[in-house]
Every structure is written in structure tokens, then in C-alpha cells.
Amino acid sequence: MTDVRRPGLFLSFEGMDGSGKTTQMSLLIDRLRQEGYDVLETAEPGGTPIGRQIRRILLDGANQELSSRAELLLYFACRAQNVDEWIRPALTAGRIVVSDRFTDSTLAYQGAGRGLPLDTIHALHRFACGPTAPDLTIYLDIDRAIGLARAHARNAERAAAAQPDETRIDDEAPEFHDRVHQAYAALCDNEPNRIRRIDAAQDIGQVHADIWDAVASRVAAHALRKGPAHV
Ligand code: TYD
Numbered sequence: 001m002t003d004v005r006r007p008g009l010f011l012s013f014e015g016m017d018g019s020g021k022t023t024q025m026s027l028l029i030d031r032l033r034q035e036g037y038d039v040l041e042t043a044e045p046g047g048t049p050i051g052r053q054i055r056r057i058l059l060d061g062a063n064q065e066l067s068s069r070a071e072l073l074l075y076f077a078c079r080a081q082n083v084d085e086w087i088r089p090a091l092t093a094g095r096i097v098v099s100d101r102f103t104d105s106t107l108a109y110q111g112a113g114r115g116l117p118l119d120t121i122h123a124l125h126r127f128a129c130g131p132t133a134p135d136l137t138i139y140l141d142i143d144r145a146i147g148l149a150r151a152h153a154r155n156a157e158r159a160a161a162a163q164p165d166e167t168r169i170d171d172e173a174p175e176f177h178d179r180v181h182q183a184y185a186a187l188c189d190n191e192p193n194r195i196r197r198i199d200a201a202q203d204i205g206q207v208h209a210d211i212w213d214a215v216a217s218r219v220a221a222h223a224l225r226k227g228p229a230h231v
Contacts, residue, residue, distance in 0.1 A: 011099070014101060016184070017148065048081050083128065109180055135194070
């Protein structure tokens with residue numbers, strides 16, 4: 001899946017809601033920047049200003065009428081914008097891109113979760129992203145019940161702080177989340193060279209150490225430009 005024509009390195013994080021992705025991404029990004037690498041941090045859905053507007057539609061718990069096909073197209077609209085505006089230029093410039101989720105999420109949530117056809121998702125990926133795809137994906141594997149309990153606690157905190165409602169997907173039935181979890185397991189089996197599965201039930205320091213172990217060798221193998229330290 002790697003686009004061999006560009007010098008940068010594309011890393012993505014995947015995992016069920018509440019797997020600790022946000023914490024682990026920021027630990028990794030801080031460490032890469034401390035080592036002098038030039039890192040672009042992005043997210044799906046989100047990232048660019050236009051992507052953040054699309055995110056609001058996708059995650060607002062009030063949007064119960066959003067159809068599965070409209071949802072799928074909005075995720076890819078967001079991703080196409082992210083690739084065109086941020087990700088591809090950063091990779092061309094030799095930077096490290098770290099994205100919170102990418103197309104694996106769509107395969108898991110819209111493919112397995114919603115039951116939409118995988119060949120359509122692959123075709124949309126090719127249209128939206130061209131050859132741009134992660135070189136390495138960190139999958140934080142968490143028990144579905146633990147992850148959802150953490151996600152619901154976070155959603156309650158957001159509601160108490162009057163932050164925007166982002167509960168639409170978290171509020172799906174347990175069977176939906178089970179299908180998503182199974183889909184991630186299958187993706188790991190199918191692409192062991194790209195996707196590194198990490199046990200997210202370990203303590204924060206050990207999860208970070210496992211992630212660094214996976215990332216450091218890829219970073220070293222790439223002739224990456226070191227930029228000004230950001231920290
Ligand atoms: P995210 O911001 O990563 O939230 P969390 O920290 O709860 O994991 O993702 C938002 C939600 O969007 C999450 O429930 C997964 C869902 N999602 C999809 O259903 N399809 C996609 O393609 C992506 C990128 C995310």
C-alpha cells in the first residue's frame with residue numbers, strides 16, 4: 001500500500017473507542033519531536049478545518065437520520081480533504097504524518113459494523129486517497145466492554161463540560177462494537193507487516209514502549225529529514 005514516490009513516513013493509529021489512542025498518539029508525537037523529527041498530527045474524522053466541520057455532522061448524537069451510505073461518503077469526503085490539503089504535501093516534504101484513524105476504521109465500522117460492501121469501501125479509498133496509505137498502523141487492542149466503559153465515561157465528562165456531543169457511534173449496540181472488534185482482528189491477520197497489534201490493557205508506559213519499538217525501526221529505515229524541534 002506504500003506510495004514509493006514520496007519520502008515521508010505515514011503512521012496511523014487504530015482502535016476501538018476508549019483504547020487510549022489519544023494518550024498514546026500524543027506520547028509518540030512528543031517523543032518523535034524531541035528526537036528532532038518534523039511531525040504532522042492529524043485525525044479522521046477531523047484534521048483540516050473543513051474536516052472538523054464534517055466531523056461535527058458525523059458524530060453529533062442528534063443526527064440519528066444520517067443514512068449508512070451518507071455516513072460512508074462523509075468519512076471519505078473528510079479523508080479526501082485531509083489527503084489533499086495536509087497529508088500528501090507533508091509526505092512529499094519528507095515529514096512524518098501521524099493520523100488518529102484512517103481507512104481501516106471505515107473497513108471496521110462501516111464495513112463490518114454497518115454491513116456496507118468492502119469492495120465499495122476499497123474503491124472509495126482509491127478515489128479519495130489515491131496511493132496515499134499508512135506505512136505502519138498501530139492497532140491498540142482493547143476488550144470491547146472496557147473500551148466502551150471508558151468512552152462512555154469520557155462522553156459524560158464532555159456533556160458535563162458542555163462540549164459538543166460526539167456520541168453517535170459510541171451509542172451503537174454492543175453487537176455493532178463486537179463486529180468492529182472482529183474486523184480489526186481480521187485486518188491484523190491479513191496485513192501483519194503493516195499493522196502492529198498492541199495490547200492496550202497494559203499500563204501506559206508499556207504500551208508506549210511497544211509502540212516505540214514498532215515505530216523506531218521504520219523511522220530509522222526511512223531517510224527522514226529532521227526539522228526544528230517543536231518542544
Ligand atoms: P475518534 O475521534 O477516534 O473517537 P474515539 O476517541 O472515541 O475513538 O473517532 C470518532 C468515531 O468515528 C469513532 O466512534 C469511530 C468512528 N469512525 C468511523 O465509524 N469510520 C471511520 O472511517 C472513522 C475514521 C471513524
